[in-house]
Amino acid sequence: MSPAGTIETRSDLTSKPRFEMSGLSNPGCVRSLNEDDFRIEPELGLMVVADGMGGHNAGDVAAKIAVETITAHVRDAIASSAPAGASDAESLLRDALTHANSAILERARGKEQYKGMGTTVACLLLHGEQATIAHLGDSRAYRLATGKLRLLTRDHSLTQEVRELGVIGEDAIAASHNRHLVSHALGRELQPPVAVHTVPCMPGDIFLLCTDGLNDMVDGLDLELALRVLRSNLPLAVDQLIMIARDNGGFDNITATLARVPSKDAPGAAPEGGDGSAIGRLRGWLRSLLGGGH
Numbered sequence: 001m002s003p004a005g006t007i008e009t010r011s012d013l014t015s016k017p018r019f020e021m022s023g024l025s026n027p028g029c030v031r032s033l034n035e036d037d038f039r040i041e042p043e044l045g046l047m048v049v050a051d052g053m054g055g056h057n058a059g060d061v062a063a064k065i066a067v068e069t070i071t072a073h074v075r076d077a078i079a080s081s082a083p084a085g086a087s088d089a090e091s092l093l094r095d096a097l098t099h100a101n102s103a104i105l106e107r108a109r110g111k112e113q114y115k116g117m118g119t120t121v122a123c124l125l126l127h128g129e130q131a132t133i134a135h136l137g138d139s140r141a142y143r144l145a146t147g148k149l150r151l152l153t154r155d156h157s158l159t160q161e162v163r164e165l166g167v168i169g170e171d172a173i174a175a176s177h178n179r180h181l182v183s184h185a186l187g188r189e190l191q192p193p194v195a196v197h198t199v200p201c202m203p204g205d206i207f208l209l210c211t212d213g214l215n216d217m218v219d220g221l222d223l224e225l226a227l228r229v230l231r232s233n234l235p236l237a238v239d240q241l242i243m244i245a246r247d248n249g250g251f252d253n254i255t256a257t258l259a260r261v262p263s264k265d266a267p268g269a270a271p272e273g274g275d276g277s278a279i280g281r282l283r284g285w286l287r288s289l290l291g292g293g294h
Contacts, residue, residue: 019045019126022234023257026242028213029250035059036211036255037067045126046074047257051139051211053118053185062104062119062187069100070123086132086198089125093134097121097186097194104187118187122153122209126259131207134196137182140215142223143199144206144231149224152199156184203263206231210241213252217245227258234258 021042027034035052037060050066052059073096083089100121108114120137133141138155184192201207206227215223222244230237238256245254 019259019261020234021047021257021259022238023047023049023255024238024242025253025255026246026250028252028254029246031253033060034253035063036213036253037063038209038255038257039067039071040257040259041071041075042259044071044074044078045259046071046123047207047209047259048121048123049139049209049211049255049257050122050186051120051137051213051253051255053116053120053182053187058108058114058117059119061107061114062117065104065107066100066119066121066186069103070096070121073099074125083125083127085128086130089127089130089132090134090196090198093123093125093132094194094196096123097134097136097192101186101189101192105190108187118185120156120182120185120211124207124209124259126201126207126261129201130198131201132196132198134194136192136194137185138212140208140210140212142208142210143201144208144224144227145202145204147228149208149220149227151220152197153195155182156195157182201261203261204231205261206234207259208241209257211253211255213250213254214241214245214256216252217248217250217254231260234260 019042021040023038023040025034025036025038036050037052038047038049040047048067048070050063052061052063074092077092083092104117104119108117120139122133122135122139122141124141125132131143133152135141135153136156138157140155141152143150143152186192208223208227218241223241226240226244227237230240238258241256242254
């Protein structure tokens, strides 16, 4: 697993831009075992996060297999022939997730301790002026652009399906014991329907990949605020996101990775306007962090 910290290098795809990345994983405040895993590979323009299936056997093993297999597949493919555009990048990530699915199923075959293991996954490949995202399950990808945080993925989960049907309200969804059940994941089916798409990226954009231990504990407005305030310091930003999730309960493992497309302008200015109470909370979290934190 890549350690937390910042690594600057060059993506090896088309125009070879430089990307800054940082990542961190934490078991949270309740669970002793961390079944999340992640990888940041700035030289590939690649980030991957995985959340081993809670309540299943060897979720941490499945997450590790997913991260290692996807990273190796992308590295080998780029070494032989760099993707020429969005369609190539999408095919590459779809193939990488398919290989990871097969690797998890193969490891579990005939081994009782691995039976039923699975993992959600989200990965990001930066190339030229584009970002390609692939995912399964409820691990997410976000983009902060022009000061606004936007979700780039649709959860493969019971919660999302019920929400879209509109049959019960948000309060009932939040109270449900089944709200974390995922409808698709690596290691759970022979041919998982990998969701892949490509979005444009501009200088200064920030991409966030996370497991549900982060977005379940930190709402979208606070995620946006933290990234807007701390965008010039990705290691501090990712540390802060983990700490906010822990402050809010930390009921699950928490993993976050960040990537920034560099710009010539200083990107660290504080946000204009905004919710004063939210800014006050963030300043309190920052004081706690600088004073020792968690």
